Amino acid sequence: MADKIQKAYQDSKNIYDDVLTQGNIFSKLYINFFWSGTDDNEIARKVLSYIPDDFHGKLLDVPVGTAVFTYKKWGMLQNADITCLDYSEDMIEQARDRMKDYSHVSCVQGDVGNLPLKDESCDIVISMNGFHAFPDKKKAFKETWRVLKPGGRFIACFYIKGEKKITDWLVKNVLSKKGWFTPPFPTQEHLMNILNKLYKNIDFHVEGAMVYFSAVK
Template identity: 35%
Template sequence: MDTTTTTNSFSGSSIPFKYEKYLGPLLFESYAMDMAKRVKETSPSKILEIACGTGRVTNQLLKELPNAQITATDINSAMLNLAKDIVKDHKNVTWEIVDAMSLPFGDEYFDCITVQFGVMFYQDKIKAHKEAFRVLKKGGTYIFNSWNKMEENRVIHLVKELMEEYFPADPPSFYNLPFSYFESVIITAELEEGGFDDIETSLVKANGYSKDSDSAATGLLEGAPIYGSIIEKDKDLLPEIINKLSGKLADLYGKENLSVPLQAIVTTAKKK
């Protein structure tokens, strides 16, 4: 996670844990597996992972590339500390608190840079892309994913609809930000300004999973900064909203063993 505001919002006492426990399998694990396979195809020796969160991509990279050196970074210390606890094999991993817009690494150091659902939070995407370009070796690859539009990710759109129902005057809008960076023309233009060429974007569909609709609803509302917004507006409403969201999820995907369709954009760029 990579803005100061978002970092602070993700740092509540319970948010990182619930983010990992509930949102990890629901939103992130399938794409982490996909990302690690894409990184493996570049045959890297040194990998920089930006916005590593709770370490789901890190774990998959260790499985796919057990001999690679991984520098796993995040600007959020609470997330990074949880990742250190979750990732069992630390032999080839270095952990650092890092801002993507000011990377503390030398020029042309990494073979591959990967970012899972973090680019959307950059305060200055072009500056961050320039930094990635600087620390990437010639011939290296920059790979990141970002969510497709919210309307194509129904599980999130349900949250938006509920927020508008319960708080019509000023609905909590956290999810608007991570679901705002999906237009290939804009992504390509910003990467080109950052120095990259040979840019490809592709739509990748996957399925997220949850053991039951209550867990999914809890993660969506308590495992992200939207939790703080709801609490500020009316903390007594939270159990009711969770219960209502759980019911809507159960209607769509079942009460138990949910399989939820997701869509994201995967972007690859080369440094020639």
């Protein structure tokens, strides 16, 4: 499974940004048809708005991907200590190149199921478009919770099943088979049950087949 995921993101490294940001007509058609027009750019803006522009604590970004949505925000947070982690070497290489001039940002290859961070060491953990790709979601929830300080904030967005039939079909028959997504996937109800056991003050939103939220440990 790990090799399949690594290969999937290696094969897509040249189109990844265009698809997420709707950088060409084909990606726009794909998003409009299969994702009900859900705008990842707008969801990214809302997710990042949870982080104050004067944030100065310890932040973990997992998975960072190519940092296409985050590099400008991370560049603004000059007084923060930011670790960007991704399992894909190809993704982390692109993220590292985008943020090569940011001395306060470290880009490392690693596994969300075994984070190289101490218990309760982070003020914020952010996970954009990651949980639908993680092969062991229980470990991912456990690890992201483990490294958060009490009172720390978990911020995320990802696909959930049961909201849009055409998206569920795409995920099951194409994206999962190619290795970009990894089942099982939570429904909105299942995800809320998980979050309610781990977090409080949950600000939860669904747009199309995507969820985004902020929650406090």
